[in-house]
Amino acid sequence: MVNFNNINVFAIAGLSFGVLVRSQACARNYTVQPGDFCDKISAEQNVSTFQLASVNSKIIDPACDNLAVSEVLCLGLVGEDCSTVHVVASGDACDAIAAQANITTADLLTDNPNVSVGCTNIYPGEVLCVAPVVNSTNSA
Numbered sequence: 001m002v003n004f005n006n007i008n009v010f011a012i013a014g015l016s017f018g019v020l021v022r023s024q025a026c027a028r029n030y031t032v033q034p035g036d037f038c039d040k041i042s043a044e045q046n047v048s049t050f051q052l053a054s055v056n057s058k059i060i061d062p063a064c065d066n067l068a069v070s071e072v073l074c075l076g077l078v079g080e081d082c083s084t085v086h087v088v089a090s091g092d093a094c095d096a097i098a099a100q101a102n103i104t105t106a107d108l109l110t111d112n113p114n115v116s117v118g119c120t121n122i123y124p125g126e127v128l129c130v131a132p133v134v135n136s137t138n139s140a
Contacts, residue, residue, distance in 0.1 A: 003083070007031075009117075014120060025058045025074075025077050025078055026055075026074035026075075026076070026078070027074075027075070027076045027078045027079075027081040028045070028047075028074070028075040028076055028083075029072050029073065029074060029075065030072070030073050030075050031047050031070060031071070031072050031073075032067050032068060032069055032070060032071045032072075032073060032083050032136055033069065034069050037067065038053065038064035038067070038069055039126060039127060040061065040092060041073070042085070042127035043085075043087050043125075044053045045075055045123075046051035046083040046085050047076055047081075047082070047083065047085065047127065047130055048076045048085055048111070048112060048113075048127050049114075049126050049127045049128075050112050050113065050114040050128075050129070051075070051076055051078055051081075051082055051129060052073065052075065053069070054129075055073075055074045055075070055076060055077060056073050056074060059071065059073065060073070065137055066114070067132065082111060082129035082131050083099070083131075084129065084130050084131040085127050085128060085129055085130060086100070086101060086127070086128050086130045087117075087125065087126060087127050088122050088123060088127070088128060089124055089127075090097060090124045092122065093119060094108055094109070094115065095119075095134075097128065097130065098130070099133065100130075101130035101131075103132050105119075107132055107133050108128065108130065111128070111129035111130070111131060111132055111133065112128050112129055114118040115128070
């Protein structure tokens, strides 16, 4: 019985530690409101759809249909937070989005690893990071 209680205490302490570490690494937070969906949050909070999903991959499912009102989401990690974004409109293409943001298409693809090289999988309402090489390992 004593061992069982120690295991529970250890598990609770571990969970609390995990939450503290995540909170310290998170640059910005957002609390889910009624009617929110990932692209809406991304557009309103200046965070790419990819960044929102990847930073919260243990909370948000791939379809982003499991948001809970009052749930706190991390919008970006310290040192890896892109807040310069473009909301994709119908007819947008990666080359034009990049040119408008004064970055290269390579930068756009680096910042948005979910976008295919041919840019065929972007959709209206998706929010893309358009900052110069936020996620790049290049030191340019």
